[in-house]
Amino acid sequence: MKLALAQIDVRAADRDGNVERALDAIARAAADGADLVALPELWNVGYFAFEAYERRAEPLTGPTLTRLREAAREHDVALLAGSIVEDLAESAAAGEAVPDDDGLANTAVLFDADGERLAVYRKHHLFGYESAETRLLTPGEALPVVDLLGFRVAVTTCYDLRFPEQFRALADDGADLVLVPSAWPYPRVEHWRTLPRARAIENLSYVAAVNGSGSFEGTDLLGRSTVYDPWGTTVASAGDDPALVEARVDPERVAAVREEFPALLDRRDY
Template sequence: MRASLIQIAVDGDEPVDARRARAASLVAEQRDADLVVLPELWPVGAFAYESFAPEAEELSGPTHAAMSKAAADAGVWLHAGSIVERAPDGRLYNTSLVFSPSGDLAATYRKIHRFGFDKGEAVLMAAGDDLVTVPVPGLPLGLATCYDLRFPELFRGLVDAGALAFAIPAGWPARRGAHWTLLARARAVENQAYVLACGTAGTHAGIAQAGHSLVVDPWGEVLAEAGEAEEVLTVDLDPARVTTTRDQFPALKDRVLGTSGC
């Protein structure tokens, strides 16, 4: 399986419609990939809080339309990153969209852990409460978003739901970039699963982004890592690597806390 992570640059001076069209063009170019992943809140910027409400859209909004077409044009599974979703009740969510190679919406995930410590996203957006996996052939995906990366129990739940890989779009700040790579590797090692961690480049509302999107294998080895600028990171994955790792080092079988028997 070939995966491409599109570390798109977010610049507040670029109109959202223009960035949406540019992202769709980048996705459509990934015809040699099986799976493509975009970052968190790339249409508006993860820290551009003042834009959340004005740029919020329904699930069937303009980002859905652009990404559905791009997935179908490329013939790929597309994790289209996340949008500011305006729900029918008016609440806002940080919602990921995943499309099948035919362009159909295969899954949505509302971010469970909101960042901000009682400000920013934590007060502007409602929290999701569902664990979501996507039956990508050969490599079932568990979905998480940015700040979720700091909460290992979410990933344990995704493993129990059958995930062999985690797709983690993010808008991770440069000043905590070391945590980004450390936590991505930790989630891979402890769950013996692939981690596809796709961040943004550029600056969101004055917050420099870490970039450094990375793909980590089930043993914790970094297979590829981007730099700080806009970049497409493409990696070939072997789904059998998950099974082999879990068979040769069966640590998951020794779990006690958090299992149904405890």
């Protein structure tokens, strides 16, 4: 399976431009043979544009996800639509299951190549360090793991990388490919290099961390979207400029590594 991480240029106050850049990246990845394309965290609004969250929030059936669903179908690719600021009240009114019937959430959605919604993941761990996320957003509750292109696929979001117990729970549910839409900024480059790699090593799974590129009121996203294999080896990566990070991933490799080095079988309860 060919995976493409769309490290797009995310600009505050440019939602239309962000959407067009995302659609262009999806089209280019599909033309290059991608089976699954992934977008970053809050790419349509900009993670650090906190004052715009409420104004730009949408339900799951809103215009951004509708356009991306159509793009998945048009280009015949599965698509992790990054994450958006979800209006939970509007989603609830449309009959969606939500963690709260009011407020906002940082919500990632996974579509298959027919545009069918496979999974909705709302960010569990809300970032409190110099961030308004904990004040503005409601954390998610569900940890979906779904079958896609031969993999058991799960989604986590950015700050979740710092909480290994979440990734272990996903591994226990069979996840062998974890997609991590992110908006990771400078200066924490070494954290970004280390955490997704560690999550891959300790769970013997692929971890694909897709970050944005761009600046927000003096905060720069560091890019470096990367795919790690079950040994923690870098399969493909980028610098801090916009890029498509493309990699071949194989569920049989996960099975082979777990058979060769069955560390998960040696766990003890504490």
